[in-house]
Amino acid sequence: MSGDMDDILLVFFQECExxxxxxxxxxxxxxxxxxxxxxxxxVFRAVHSVKGGAxxxxxxxxxxxAHVFESxxxxxxxxxVAPTPEIVKTFLKAMDVLSDLVAEAQGGATVDTGRIExxxxxxxxxxxxxxxxxxxxxxDTVPADFTPVPVDFEPVMADFxxxxxxxxxxxAPAAASLVVxxxxxxxxxxxxxxxxxxxxxxxxxxxxxxxxSTVTCETAALPALAAMETEKSYLSxxxxxxxxxxxxxxxxxxxxxxxxxxxxxxxxxxxxxxxxESAPEAAAAPATxxxxxxxxxxxxxxxxxxxxxxxxxxxxxxxxxxxxADKIMAELPPAPTPAATAPIAAGxxxxxxxxxxxxxxxDLHRVDDLMDLVGELVIAQAALESIGQREDGGQQEMIKRxxxxxxxxxDIQDAVMAVRAQPVRSVFQRMQRVVREACSMxxxxxxxxxxxxxxxxxxxxxxxxxDPLTHMLRNAVDHGIESAEARxxxxxxPTGQILLSAGHRSGRILITIKDDGGGINRERxxxxxxxxGIIAPDAVLTDDEINNLIFAPGFSxxxxxxxxxxxxxGMDVVKQAILGLGGRVTISSVEGQGTTFCLSLPLTxxxxxxxxxxxxxxxxxxxxxxxxxxxxVNHKDIYMLPDGANVVSIRxxxxxxxxxxxxxxxxxxxxxxxxxxxxxxxxxxxxxxxxALIVEDIRDQAQVVIKSIEKNYRQMSGVSAATxxxxxxxxxxxxxxxxxxxxxxxxxxxxxxxxxxLAA
Amino acid sequence: MTDxxxxxxxxxxxxxxxxxxxxxxIPILSVREIRGFEKTTALPFAPHYVCGAINLRGIxxxxxxxxxxxxxxxxxxxxxxxxxxxxxxxxxxCGLLVDRVIDMADVNLSEIQAVAEEDSSLSGLVMIADRMxxxxxxxxxxxxxxxxMIS
Numbered sequence: 001m002s003g004d005m006d007d008i009l010l011v012f013f014q015e016c017e018x019x020x021x022x023x024x025x026x027x028x029x030x031x032x033x034x035x036x037x038x039x040x041x042x043v044f045r046a047v048h049s050v051k052g053g054a055x056x057x058x059x060x061x062x063x064x065x066a067h068v069f070e071s072x073x074x075x076x077x078x079x080x081v082a083p084t085p086e087i088v089k090t091f092l093k094a095m096d097v098l099s100d101l102v103a104e105a106q107g108g109a110t111v112d113t114g115r116i117e118x119x120x121x122x123x124x125x126x127x128x129x130x131x132x133x134x135x136x137x138x139x140d141t142v143p144a145d146f147t148p149v150p151v152d153f154e155p156v157m158a159d160f161x162x163x164x165x166x167x168x169x170x171x172a173p174a175a176a177s178l179v180v181x182x183x184x185x186x187x188x189x190x191x192x193x194x195x196x197x198x199x200x201x202x203x204x205x206x207x208x209x210x211x212x213s214t215v216t217c218e219t220a221a222l223p224a225l226a227a228m229e230t231e232k233s234y235l236s237x238x239x240x241x242x243x244x245x246x247x248x249x250x251x252x253x254x255x256x257x258x259x260x261x262x263x264x265x266x267x268x269x270x271x272x273x274x275x276x277e278s279a280p281e282a283a284a285a286p287a288t289x290x291x292x293x294x295x296x297x298x299x300x301x302x303x304x305x306x307x308x309x310x311x312x313x314x315x316x317x318x319x320x321x322x323x324x325a326d327k328i329m330a331e332l333p334p335a336p337t338p339a340a341t342a343p344i345a346a347g348x349x350x351x352x353x354x355x356x357x358x359x360x361x362x363d364l365h366r367v368d369d370l371m372d373l374v375g376e377l378v379i380a381q382a383a384l385e386s387i388g389q390r391e392d393g394g395q396q397e398m399i400k401r402x403x404x405x406x407x408x409x410x411d412i413q414d415a416v417m418a419v420r421a422q423p424v425r426s427v428f429q430r431m432q433r434v435v436r437e438a439c440s441m442x443x444x445x446x447x448x449x450x451x452x453x454x455x456x457x458x459x460x461x462x463x464x465x466x467d468p469l470t471h472m473l474r475n476a477v478d479h480g481i482e483s484a485e486a487r488x489x490x491x492x493x494p495t496g497q498i499l500l501s502a503g504h505r506s507g508r509i510l511i512t513i514k515d516d517g518g519g520i521n522r523e524r525x526x527x528x529x530x531x532x533g534i535i536a537p538d539a540v541l542t543d544d545e546i547n548n549l550i551f552a553p554g555f556s557x558x559x560x561x562x563x564x565x566x567x568x569x570g571m572d573v574v575k576q577a578i579l580g581l582g583g584r585v586t587i588s589s590v591e592g593q594g595t596t597f598c599l600s601l602p603l604t605x606x607x608x609x610x611x612x613x614x615x616x617x618x619x620x621x622x623x624x625x626x627x628x629x630x631x632x633v634n635h636k637d638i639y640m641l642p643d644g645a646n647v648v649s650i651r652x653x654x655x656x657x658x659x660x661x662x663x664x665x666x667x668x669x670x671x672x673x674x675x676x677x678x679x680x681x682x683x684x685x686x687x688x689x690x691x692a693l694i695v696e697d698i699r700d701q702a703q704v705v706i707k708s709i710e711k712n713y714r715q716m717s718g719v720s721a722a723t724x725x726x727x728x729x730x731x732x733x734x735x736x737x738x739x740x741x742x743x744x745x746x747x748x749x750x751x752x753x754x755x756x757x758l759a760a
Numbered sequence: 761m762t763d764x765x766x767x768x769x770x771x772x773x774x775x776x777x778x779x780x781x782x783x784x785x786i787p788i789l790s791v792r793e794i795r796g797f798e799k800t801t802a803l804p805f806a807p808h809y810v811c812g813a814i815n816l817r818g819i820x821x822x823x824x825x826x827x828x829x830x831x832x833x834x835x836x837x838x839x840x841x842x843x844x845x846x847x848x849x850x851x852x853x854c855g856l857l858v859d860r861v862i863d864m865a866d867v868n869l870s871e872i873q874a875v876a877e878e879d880s881s882l883s884g885l886v887m888i889a890d891r892m893x894x895x896x897x898x899x900x901x902x903x904x905x906x907x908x909m910i911s
Contacts, residue, residue, distance in 0.1 A: 666802055666804055708820075712905070
């Protein structure tokens with residue numbers, strides 16, 4: 001079973017992920033003041049689904065918490081509680097706990113019980129007035145014997161949908177005295193709960209206290225079969241529990257459904273031996289699914305022992321009442337055993353499992369598009385074949401077909417990319433939580449606004465964005481946004497604003513993180529950099545260069561190391577991560593007004609529009625997106641600087657001249673030796689800095705497939721990857737921004753010098 | 761004679777090839793395939809013994825000119841030069857440009873006579889049919905390719 005269970009569990013966790021996203025979205029909408037019924041219902045549904053799923057797998061902690069959460073949300077849904085900002089905040093916090101609990105169930109870190117309790121207490125406080133005073137304790141005292149219930153009975157629920165009335169529970173007479181009568185509303189079944197679970201829960205409570213329960217089904221309200229509405233609840237039950245059973249345990253059983261079920265609990269003190277009256281009726285046994293069309297006059301019955309087995313869909317055959325009454329007695333105690341083993345089994349399967357999400361959900365129409373294109377491809381191939389068989393060779397026709405096939409290939413490529421594309425929403429929404437947590441740690445009040453969550457990127461990119469963004473947002477809260485007092489003093493609203501936005505720009509995705517904090521204190525950054533030996537004391541840096549110092553390894557201006565930041569690893573790691581994805585980070589900062597980080601990332605990690613150029617005799621690829629213009633060089637425009645480097649003036653703008661071949665150490669060029677045939681490419685990096693590359697020739701423009709070269713070889717400066725050309729040979733893809741940065745002598749290269757200096 | 765099973769266990773099949781006048785061998789299990797030498801793409805800042813990169817069915821890998829690496833005179837104008845594609849234990853794939861592949865041989869590990877220190881590229885010498893053959897330590901040769909950034 002473990003294999004199947006694993007699969008199902010995996011599906012459950014995937015669903016949890018989606019539900020949590022849904023929850024996050026709903027709660028964000030609520031905090032934005034949009035408290036429509038649909039939003040609240042969506043939130044409620046999300047928590048309810050998590051709870052339901054978790055119960056099937058015996059994930060006790062999760063169920064218990066989700067339940068409390070759900071109850072509070074129900075208050076919201078029924079209009080008893082208004083979604084004030086405080087309450088939404090509580091819900092958000094509870095959501096964090098919930099998602100941690102899901103992670104825990106997946107084999108992640110254990111969630112601190114203090115946090116769970118705190119959040120639970122807050123949740124209960126929300127609806128505290130509405131529900132009975134005993135409620136807060138129930139969850140803590142009872143679940144030990146309560147929670148296993150859903151586990152082994154869950155499979156039955158599936159085939160029980162249609163038969164939720166008409167079974168009849170009866171038990172041998174109890175000694176006396178706790179009488180529970182309940183009649184579920186139709187709403188309870190609508191919600192997916194089941195009277196059966198309640199009965200089983202009660203039976204378990206009885207067993208836990210060393211007795212048995214007596215159940216009588218009240219069928220008086222049941223109309224004739226013809227008049228019966230299949231979705232309506234008609235039945236009510238009367239359950240007699242042993243005297244030893246405390247009322248709280250019974251409350252706990254009905255805890256989930258108290259709002260959709262009438263329950264009365266009475267101590268049946270001296271109303272005579274209940275055994276007397278119930279013995280004659282001790283006919284049927286509890287809890288067996290019934291055929292879809294019940295016969296009200298003759299309730300179907302079966303022993304309780306059937307329930308653990310009830311995974312088999314067939315209802316048990318009706319049995320003769322008196323003969324099995326004793327048998328039921330004998331069978332009852334063992335019943336919980338499967339319940340006890342099930343959580344263990346579930347526990348085993350959840351125990352250690354890499355949490356790699358290996359599936360994606362794709363809009364069907366995208367797959368359809370792809371399918372259509374593949375169909376086209378097959379047709380094109382058939383056409384080519386038929387041309388090949390023609391006597392006259394069909395040269396002209398062939399060329400035409402190949403051209404159309406070329407567009408087709410490109411379309412297919414786009415279609416596949418679209419399949420892999422995912423909105424950045426999932427990552428962005430996680431950031432809300434990061435900011436929330438950072439806020440509570442630094443006791444600042446910050447609102448994170450998201451923009452462009454629907455921007456789609458390759459899924460590998462989506463996953464890898466999470467860590468750098470977390471770092472940057474934490475930094476923004478911790479260092480960027482000032483304390484409330486400082487903000488008021490500066491004439492700003494005490495609530496900080498951070499904008500996280502995503503968008504496409506010329507084939508790349510641009511992610512900006514903008515805060516309205518104090519901006520980078522350049523003097524302090526400079527002083528710290530000098531103190532830490534990152535730059536020489538007498539260095540003269542531009543504002544931009546100073547800003548970039550915060551990416552230097554080991555840099556931190558924070559006076560103290562906090563939980564959040566200040567260790568001086570964060571931004572360095574961020575930069576490395578973004579570079580690793582083929583992206584760039586730029587900063588702009590206005591003192592007193594805030595800081596903006598721009599991440600520019602390639603849309604996909606697989607294909608690139610490239611310009612094929614020749615340098616040192618070999619063909620190389622320059623990403624088209626970074627080429628501004630190409631031109632023949634005019635010797636008059638080249639000036640030599642004292643240090644031997646050249647600059648070229650293009651329409652009045654000076655930029656460094658990079659002889660590509662010698663820059664890459666491939667030789668072939670003397671300094672400044674420029675032949676008449678050479679072409680220059682004006683290239684630009686993300687921050688707009690330009691340089692001119694001298695190349696020997698421009699061959700072509702083509703889409704190239706990016707192949708990693710670092711897997712089997714070390715990283716090369718100036719080269720980002722490699723590709724394979726049409727003739728099968730390898731060609732290098734140039735890392736233009738790195739080349740530009742080198743040429744400009746930017747400080748980006750300095751950190752690595754420092755590093756090697758320290759290592760030596 | 762004495763404990764034949766133990767002696768068998770130490771037998772390793774090696775592929776023997778020539779670089780210049782010298783013969784070398786590597787464990788045959790690390791060889792992926794042998795292919796003809798084709799034009800390579802020069803790599804910037806590469807060590808002098810790296811010929812460049814080639815495309816092996818979509819995987820880009822570097823080719824090491826063993827003659828340069830081992831500092832021996834290559835055979836002049838040899839049309840039989842081949843590239844042995846090897847995969848080292850840590851999964852790095854690269855090509856070794858050799859002058860020709862000779863044959864396979866069973867080498868008893870206990871018969872290898874160490875000639876150099878531990879981290880050298882040559883782990884020792886072995887006699888096969890009266891020929892002195894060097895046993896290459898692949899990890900050292902290949903390991904120098906990966907890791908580290910050159911600028």
